[in-house]
Amino acid sequence: MNVLLLSMPDYFEHMPPVAVRMPNGALTSLAGNVDSHHQVAVADLILAHGRVGETVIRLTRELNPQVVGLSVMTFQRRTAARIIKLVRSLQPDVKIVLGGYDPGLEPQAYRGMGVDYIVRGEGEVTFRELLRALERKQGAEEICGLSYQNGGRWIDNPARAVHHLEEGEIRRPNRAARVLAGYTLLGRPVDVVETSRGCTYDCSFCSIIQARGRNFHTYSIERVLEDIRDAQAKGARTIFLVDDNITLNVHRFEQLCQAIIAAGLNRLDYFVQAMTSAIVSHGQTLAPLMRRAGFRYVFLGIENILEGDLEFLRASAKNTARENGHSQGNATIRAIEYLHRNKMYVVGGLIVGNPDDTSQSIRANLEFAERYVDWPYIQHPTPYPGTPMTEEFRQRGFITNERVEEYDGTTAVVRSEYLTAEEIEYLRWKAERWIKLRHMPAAFRHDPWFILRYAPEMFAHTFRGSTLRGLLGLEDDRKDFARYKQIRREERTYL
Numbered sequence: 117m118n119v120l121l122l123s124m125p126d127y128f129e130h131m132p133p134v135a136v137r138m139p140n141g142a143l144t145s146l147a148g149n150v151d152s153h154h155q156v157a158v159a160d161l162i163l164a165h166g167r168v169g170e171t172v173i174r175l176t177r178e179l180n181p182q183v184v185g186l187s188v189m190t191f192q193r194r195t196a197a198r199i200i201k202l203v204r205s206l207q208p209d210v211k212i213v214l215g216g217y218d219p220g221l222e223p224q225a226y227r228g229m230g231v232d233y234i235v236r237g238e239g240e241v242t243f244r245e246l247l248r249a250l251e252r253k254q255g256a257e258e259i260c261g262l263s264y265q266n267g268g269r270w271i272d273n274p275a276r277a278v279h280h281l282e283e284g285e286i287r288r289p290n291r292a293a294r295v296l297a298g299y300t301l302l303g304r305p306v307d308v309v310e311t312s313r314g315c316t317y318d319c320s321f322c323s324i325i326q327a328r329g330r331n332f333h334t335y336s337i338e339r340v341l342e343d344i345r346d347a348q349a350k351g352a353r354t355i356f357l358v359d360d361n362i363t364l365n366v367h368r369f370e371q372l373c374q375a376i377i378a379a380g381l382n383r384l385d386y387f388v389q390a391m392t393s394a395i396v397s398h399g400q401t402l403a404p405l406m407r408r409a410g411f412r413y414v415f416l417g418i419e420n421i422l423e424g425d426l427e428f429l430r431a432s433a434k435n436t437a438r439e440n441g442h443s444q445g446n447a448t449i450r451a452i453e454y455l456h457r458n459k460m461y462v463v464g465g466l467i468v469g470n471p472d473d474t475s476q477s478i479r480a481n482l483e484f485a486e487r488y489v490d491w492p493y494i495q496h497p498t499p500y501p502g503t504p505m506t507e508e509f510r511q512r513g514f515i516t517n518e519r520v521e522e523y524d525g526t527t528a529v530v531r532s533e534y535l536t537a538e539e540i541e542y543l544r545w546k547a548e549r550w551i552k553l554r555h556m557p558a559a560f561r562h563d564p565w566f567i568l569r570y571a572p573e574m575f576a577h578t579f580r581g582s583t584l585r586g587l588l589g590l591e592d593d594r595k596d597f598a599r600y601k602q603i604r605r606e607e608r609t610y611l
């Protein structure tokens with residue numbers, strides 16, 4: 117069968133496509149796990165974000181797919197609906213399959229969109245079985261993890277048990293299936309690699325627990341190295357390890373770093389997400405090893421620097437330093453010190469605008485970011501389907517915006533007890549632009565040609581909506597903020 121797999125073009129504030137165009141790891145993993153006689157094409161539409169309609173039309177005509185699969189996050193739902201409509205108009209009989217966190221956790225939102233199947237949870241085996249059933253013209257009732265229509269009614273088959281990656285059930289991704297080019301992370305070709313799936317924490321803002329429960333499964337180190345080699349052979353010079361929480365097993369992470377060094381794969385740059393507590397408790401050995409392995413940017417899930425907020429986010433435990441089992445207080449600053457000492461950059465993940473936040477508590481977090489983090493990744497709490505936080509916001513009546521295309525993490529869509537959503541977003545917007553600017557010299561030293569060529573565009577993106585008068589304080593910068601919001605609204609229309 118001809119299969120076309122698409123990821124959505126929608127991007128958010130901290131990932132402007134001029135600087136960041138990352139592949140979707142789910143689609144190549146699906147492509148690597150279907151039966152080998154199928155013709156699978158993977159198209160990451162972030163690579164065509166300015167010409168989405170034309171690209172979908174061209175690919176549909178050229179590839180003549182019998183099955184089209186879409187990977188969708190919540191803020192991409194509206195774009196997904198438009199793409200489905202377009203594909204359907206071109207190929208009325210095509211089977212449309214959805215997967216990803218949003219369709220999996222809120223399948224009912226897609227039921228009026230002309231979709232045939234929704235894959236809930238991990239997709240490799242479910243999708244393989246679905247293609248087999250379609251090819252053999254069999255029913256879908258035996259396929260776990262699948263929802264489908266039958267006589268106008270939606271049937272939800274039982275959930276599929278999470279995959280035990282250790283057992284070799286999931287084959288390596290098929291990167292050769294990609295039909296668009298141009299992935300980049302600040303000028304270097306980038307690819308994504310998984311080494312594990314799952315997490316045993318239960319942060320209230322994270323979709324993962326609802327999606328797969330609290331568990332942690334790992335691929336073998338040999339498989340990870342083969343996967344990195346494959347990405348490198350396809351041109352990657354930066355690898356983003358997309359694990360939910362690679363630092364859950366620090367011993368294994370250290371082994372991975374050693375294996376990367378031994379295999380000579382440390383000439384690549386690595387980017388990873390980590391917990392502050394793990395960095396601190398193993399900082400003496402882990403941080404230098406990470407540096408030698410090529411780690412350059414570490415996304416730290418700091419979430420918030422105030423204890424009250426951390427409790428709401430259920431993120432205290434993962435940000436607590438421990439020695440001999442005893443709490444030594446918040447781990448954040450020490451984790452940052454370890455990383456800086458070993459010449460790595462900190463992408464600081466913070467969440468501001470929580471239910472009890474005041475302008476002082478938000479400012480305290482923004483000042484912390486100004487002082488300690490290299491690249492701010494500051495977000496607002498966002499009511500994604502199935503998270504404990506969503507339930508609480510609903511109960512307290514704090515959700516002020518139901519337009520899910522704005523649920524991109526940097527648009528405030530919930531208010532706090534004391535502040536409007538607009539005010540929360542304004543405070544973040546005002547501070548964050550300058551912190552980003554400060555990182556430019558470091559980026560320049562690493563990739564001077566890219567920065568020389570694209571700095572004006574990156575600067576224009578970061579400061580879009582702002583005027584010189586606003587920046588100099590000669591005009592109320594709320595006018596700049598209003599212009600920025602308007603531009604952001606327009607950017608969200610991809611087709």
Ligand code: B12
Nearest residue numbers: 127128141142185186187189190215216238239322323358
């Ligand atoms: C790595 C990651 C990123 C990376 C890289 C993204 C990339 N291009 O790969 C970065 C840091 C850039 C990122 C950014 C964002 N992310 Co993110 N990210 C993740 C993370 C940790 C892992 C995703 C991954 O690659 N997994 C590995 C692949 C193989 O697994 P998978 O994606 O789960 O796919 C499987 C199934 O879902 C299913 N499936 C998926 N798609 C499809 C399609 C079909 C057709 C089928 C059949 C099956 C299927 O099968 C796959 C294989 O089993 C997740 C998940 C998590 N646990 O928290 C969040 C997550 C996906 N991100 C999320 C969000 C919100 C974002 C941001 C908006 C903001 C943010 N929180 O950072 C931005 C938006 C990015 C943009 N487009 O501009 C949310 C989505 C929530 C939601 N309901 O939509 C998640 C779930 C985290 C959370 N908050 O809970 N992200």
Ligand code: SF4
Nearest residue numbers: 315317318319322360
């Ligand atoms: S530690 Fe990370 S992956 Fe685990 S539940 Fe919290 S946010 Fe999600």
